[in-house]
Amino acid sequence: MKWCSKDLDMYLQASEYVDTAIVPLIPITWGSQKKNVILKGEFPLILSEEIERQLKGRVFLFPAITYLVSERDEEILKRISALTSELENEGMPYPVFITSDARWTGAEVLGDRLVNIPPVPLEHMDEEYQREIVSEQVKHILQIVTKKWQNTF
Amino acid sequence: MANKDEVSRRQFLNYTLTGVGGFMAAGMLLPMVRFAIDPIMKQGAGQDMVAVVEEGKITEEPQRFTFKVNQKDGWYESEVTQAAWVFKDKNGDIVALSPICKHLGCTVDWGTDPSHPNQFYCPCHGGRYTKDGTNVKGTPPLAPLDVYKKEVKDGKLYLGQAEPQ
Numbered sequence: 001m002k003w004c005s006k007d008l009d010m011y012l013q014a015s016e017y018v019d020t021a022i023v024p025l026i027p028i029t030w031g032s033q034k035k036n037v038i039l040k041g042e043f044p045l046i047l048s049e050e051i052e053r054q055l056k057g058r059v060f061l062f063p064a065i066t067y068l069v070s071e072r073d074e075e076i077l078k079r080i081s082a083l084t085s086e087l088e089n090e091g092m093p094y095p096v097f098i099t100s101d102a103r104w105t106g107a108e109v110l111g112d113r114l115v116n117i118p119p120v121p122l123e124h125m126d127e128e129y130q131r132e133i134v135s136e137q138v139k140h141i142l143q144i145v146t147k148k149w150q151n152t153f
Numbered sequence: 154m155a156n157k158d159e160v161s162r163r164q165f166l167n168y169t170l171t172g173v174g175g176f177m178a179a180g181m182l183l184p185m186v187r188f189a190i191d192p193i194m195k196q197g198a199g200q201d202m203v204a205v206v207e208e209g210k211i212t213e214e215p216q217r218f219t220f221k222v223n224q225k226d227g228w229y230e231s232e233v234t235q236a237a238w239v240f241k242d243k244n245g246d247i248v249a250l251s252p253i254c255k256h257l258g259c260t261v262d263w264g265t266d267p268s269h270p271n272q273f274y275c276p277c278h279g280g281r282y283t284k285d286g287t288n289v290k291g292t293p294p295l296a297p298l299d300v301y302k303k304e305v306k307d308g309k310l311y312l313g314q315a316e317p318q
């Protein structure tokens with residue numbers, strides 16, 4: 001389900017079936033590395049949308065948590081933890097944070113809720129190849145997510 | 154007296170006037186008829202069939218094929234990729250099923266549940282469907298998978314809209 005009122009209505013009808021929030025983590029800057037930073041945002045957003053499409057009935061795709069590249073780790077992690085506990089209290093025990101920002105590798109607060117995908121520059125690839133790469137990664141994330149769900153339904 | 158083979162002035166006028174009148178009537182009526190049936194013709198044109206796969210590639214084992222269609226979502230028109238599970242049934246007839254789970258809309262897969270290798274399986278809440286798309290009782294989905302409108306032309310399978318069974 002997507003972040004829109006139509007899908008929220010759907011959620012309210014079937015909330016017992018929805019337990020997973022998909023939250024992209026996206027860095028922002030307008031400094032000299034902007035090209036690189038955009039790349040790190042583009043890919044996880046595409047993947048998150050595709051995950052939502054495949055697992056529509058059980059996940060809710062959130063707007064990304066964005067942060068400035070210059071922002072301190074603790075600040076950002078504090079925000080992420082706040083959301084995580086809110087989600088847990090409100091019937092979303094399996095938040096999945098999707099990022100291509102290597103900054104979060106090994107961040108303990110995130111633990112196995114983090115899915116870190118190396119960014120792939122899709123812009124110079126032909127469509128066929130792009131689709132292949134995306135579907136490869138999507139498959140990988142699907143496995144991670146469905147594993148969390150084992151024995152729950 | 155006029156010769157039998159000749160057309161009299163009166164007859165000639167009659168013929169021409171009926172002819173011209175007929176044309177005029179047709180000229181007025183045709184647009185009206187067109188208006189009346191136009192919506193029907195337009196609707197047909199909106200659901201274009203899209204070539205998906207060569208007929209020869211279709212097996213008895215369901216395979217997943219993707220194809221592109223134009224979709225209008227409110228004011229936003231875009232090209233979206235759709236998927237279909239395509240196979241030949243026992244009688245050799247082609248079946249094309251929508252992969253969208255009828256429970257809450259996840260994407261179903263073929264044979265991914267180890268204990269039911271010959272069924273469609275939904276990873277979200279364990280929904281299952283038999284090969285022909287019938288929902289398995291006791292799993293969440295309450296309806297069979299949608300079926301694509303299909304057509305085989307020049308050795309190729311064309312798919313249209315997915316419709317409830």
Ligand code: FES
Pocket residue numbers: 057058254255256257258259275276277278279280293294
């Ligand atoms: S969406 Fe398929 S079983 Fe719930």
